Amino acid sequence: MRVLLDCDGILSDFHAMYLPVVEKFTGISLTESDVTQFDVLDQIGKKHLQDQVNKHIEWNELCSKIPVLPGAKEALDKLRRFHDVVIVTAPMNTQTWCYERTQWLKREFDIPKSKIVFTHSKYYVGGDVFIDDSLDNCQKWANNQIGRVFLWDRPWNRKRKNMGRIQVIDSWEWVLKELCE
Numbered sequence: 001m002r003v004l005l006d007c008d009g010i011l012s013d014f015h016a017m018y019l020p021v022v023e024k025f026t027g028i029s030l031t032e033s034d035v036t037q038f039d040v041l042d043q044i045g046k047k048h049l050q051d052q053v054n055k056h057i058e059w060n061e062l063c064s065k066i067p068v069l070p071g072a073k074e075a076l077d078k079l080r081r082f083h084d085v086v087i088v089t090a091p092m093n094t095q096t097w098c099y100e101r102t103q104w105l106k107r108e109f110d111i112p113k114s115k116i117v118f119t120h121s122k123y124y125v126g127g128d129v130f131i132d133d134s135l136d137n138c139q140k141w142a143n144n145q146i147g148r149v150f151l152w153d154r155p156w157n158r159k160r161k162n163m164g165r166i167q168v169i170d171s172w173e174w175v176l177k178e179l180c181e
């Protein structure tokens with residue numbers, strides 16, 4: 001099977017990098033559980049600071065410094081033994097994000113660039129399973145593709161509606177049991 005896997009919030013701890021930057025520019029300190037919307041700056045009414053935040057991330061090469069989420073390496077090792085895993089990830093709007101992310105995926109997971117798709121329209125990418133922490137991405141994919149859709153439970157995707165055939169998941173154990181046994 002082809003498994004389409006998101007990166008931020010699934011493999012990489014995006015908020016561990018992003019929330020300190022948000023605090024630096026807004027003075028607002030948030031923990032992951034405070035994040036109730038996918039777009040953090042939008043949630044706190046600071047969307048006008050997005051360009052500054054992005055420049056800071058670019059200049060400090062913060063994409064390449066994002067920590068790996070616990071358990072992701074072991075899980076991906078196993079998943080890749082059973083399936084064709086393709087990383088489908090929406091880049092932030094910085095000049096170096098895609099380059100840094102490609103290097104990061106190679107360094108941390110030994111994923112070659114041939115297995116990475118950068119897009120903001122994930123629903124164009126076909127596969128048997130789609131795993132993401134964005135409700136919007138899951139809904140669009142479910143509406144445009146045939147295949148199983150797993151929404152990874154996170155604080156920013158809990159205002160759920162129109163779930164259709166989207167299944168909510170919250171652990172690698174469950175993913176591996178479902179797809180590798």
Ligand SMILES: [Mg+2]
Nearest residue numbers: 006008009133
């Ligand atoms: Mg994500």
